[in-house]
Structures are given as C-alpha cells and as structure tokens.
Amino acid sequence: MHIKRPEKTSPECIPNLLALRDSLELLGGKWKLLIVLHISCRPKELQHFKKLEKEITGISAKMLAKELKTLEENKIVTRTIQNTRPVTVTYALTAYGESLIPIARDLQQWGLNHRKIIKEK
Amino acid sequence: MHIKRPEKTSPECIPNLLALRDSLELLGGKWKLLIVLHISCRPKELQHFKKLEKEITGISAKMLAKELKTLEENKIVTRTIQNTRPVTVTYALTAYGESLIPIARDLQQWGLNHRKIIKEK
DNA sequence: CGGGATCCAATAAGATACTG
C-alpha cells in the first residue's frame, strides 16, 4: 500500500490535527474501544455490567464504571436500569456508537498484523 | 450506517480482542498517532526533532523523545542522525508506519464529527 | 448489583541539569 504524501505542508493539515486530539482524548485510553467492541460482540440481553466486568480481563469495576459513564456522556452507549432485585444495569451501543466499530476493527486488524511484524525482529 | 451485530456471540470474537489490546497498548496514548500524522503532513526534509517539538503543541521534549523511541522500536518511524554541527536528527515514517495513516485519518474524521454531535447537547 | 467516596500505592509526566 502506498499513500501519497504532500511535498509541501498543506495549510489545512495541521489545524485538523485538533480533531485527532479530540478523538484520542476520548478514545485513546486502554479500555474504551475494547468495551465498545465487547458490547458489539454480545447480543443486547447479555450486556450486563457484571458480564462485562468478568469478560474484560484485567479491568476493575471502578474503571469499567468510569469508562462506561464517559461513553454514555458521549452518546456512544446507553445505560438501562433493569427492574430486578437486586438492580442490574445493561449497556448497549447507540447507532452513533456503532460508527466506532469499523475503527475498532481496523485497529484490531492492525494489532493482529503488528504482532507478526514485531515477532520477526 | 447500520452494522450488523451477531445475535449470538461468535466464537472468534472475544479472543481476537487481544489484538485490539495490543494496538491500544502501543497507540492508545495521547501522542503517538498525532506524531505519526504530523510526520506524514511534512516533507521529509522538515521532520526534525525540534520542528516536531514546536509544532505539536503541549508535548515536552522528554515525551516526544520517549514516544519516538517507542515508535522506532516498533518499526513505525526511522531515525536518522544528520552530519550537522550541532547534531540534528530527522524522523520519517516507514512504509509500514504509513499503514497507520488511514486509521489516524479515520479517527481524525470521527473526532471532527464528534465535536458537532457533542456540541448539540 | 451498580457505582460513589475515600484512602493509598504505583505510575506518568514536568522541570532542571548534564553529556556527546
């Protein structure tokens, strides 16, 4: 794959990097895209907080709660309190949140390939 | 855009999330993709350490050096010491590193759109 | 159960000084 690179700095190139900053600020941590992809892997009925906590190895409840809250504030997931005793909470991707799936998959694919590249050294 | 979601958990879905972890561990911080895109915006001759430091607002020399070192170890950039007095160092994307450009651009585009979405609330 | 609040350890990152 060859990507052309401008010979001179294009005027709009630098300013738009602010948008990348925004994305990285929101999504750049270890967990958020992982959570998004995890939710997308599951049928809606199974996306309980507890399930996510168990499936996402290494995440603490505190982290998961914090990350989900941020994702909710950014309209990427919805939070639904179920009428159970005791209370359970389920999460789902919004339609907007699903727009992150291709990006997450690309990164996933890249990581899969990267492991090979690095192993070769 | 509608993305189909499996009704049942696909067996290969969860394990592959390890690949996403790898990607996020390497690229998930605030700076690396930003650096990659910055380098890609510039003609090769201008990608000096000092230039990058000045252009990437908010990054410290220490951070930049550390991030570039990691990127180099992961074969995403090359590091070239110039025969100048005093010494200067230039960085360039490898062909492999260029494979990150589409991902970075997608994230950039997503961030551009996201700003609109969030402003609406 | 989900998730704050608090406290504490581990880590990351700024400032500064120093070398090839």
Next chain:
DNA sequence: CAGTATCTTATTGGATCCCG
C-alpha cells in the same frame, strides 16, 4: 541539538467501604 538522568509533583488506578 537530541537526548538521558534525577528529582518532584500530578494523575491514575486498586482496595475497601458504603448506600440505594
């Protein structure tokens, strides 16, 4: 100039406890 080392501060994240 491009880093590295050291010191110090800021931030993160885990552990625990509590409440609806």
